[in-house]
Amino acid sequence: MTTTLRLGTRGSTMALAQARHVARGLEAAHPGLTVLLVPVSTHGDRWTGSLATAGGKGAFTSEIDALLQAGDIDLAVHCLKDIPGDVALPEGVHIAAYLPRDDVRDALLSRDGRGLSELSRDAVVGTSAVRRQAQLLRARPDLRVKPIRGNVDSRIARMDAGDVDAIVVAACGLHRIGQAHRITEVLPAEIMAPATGAGTVVVTTRVHGEAATLVTALDDPDSRDPGLAERALLRRFGATCNSAVSGHATLDQNTLTLRAAVYAPEGDRTLHTVVAGDRTHAPALGRQAAEELLALGARKLLDPYLR
């Protein structure tokens, strides 16, 4: 085989690490294949304002998937977590592979090495994710949460510079960029339930064509089925980047269990549900969990105008 595929990637340390990992995996699976990394700068990367005004979470992924649709690149690598539940992939583009799932948990990094329960009263924790804010305040109502944006490297730099006392970021993201040694405490999912799609890297391609076929070599059904359940949950809510929703599906042989919750931003109200069923019904289980949360009043917590 003497095929060359163009992989479009953002320039952040994490995006590049994920892109290289996928390129190496594909080249190992298909001898003779060359994967070229094509740097792409997105509107979301250049925007320094709030994520909500930049077009939400999808600002990073949808521009790259548009290049895929136009034929400018052949594949793209995303964090499943960054693909919003309310925006479908562009026509003719699909997720061709779900990579084996990494650690789904969030990690606390603190300046003085204290864990969540030991942080001093009124300590300032940097995060822009309402899901993280709500759960931090639920565990420690005395803490103050300060919005912090930018890639993970720059958030660590801002903590080191004293802007905040601690930050909460994805544990797997720190591993991918070689910063796992900075972790003070990996937060248990019972304290900080993960985002839908956390820890899962996916590869998008055009639906038809050589790239779609070659990329299936990287697909892991044990990652795909939980991913499908979690995405269906988020999509039913029409959730946006600023939604305080967690969803985490696990497999025990063919049984898929999905734990999901919706939080009030101040951490003073939480709605939970757990659903389980056969893994072949993953999307239906995601929708069922969403329906149960909506029946409990989730819409009121999710919509700032109803709260």
Ligand SMILES: NCc1[nH]cc(CCC(=O)O)c1CC(=O)O
């Ligand atoms: N929104 C940025 C983002 N998107 C995915 C991850 C982590 C990696 C993953 O879960 O696959 C991160 C960083 C973070 O949340 O700390």
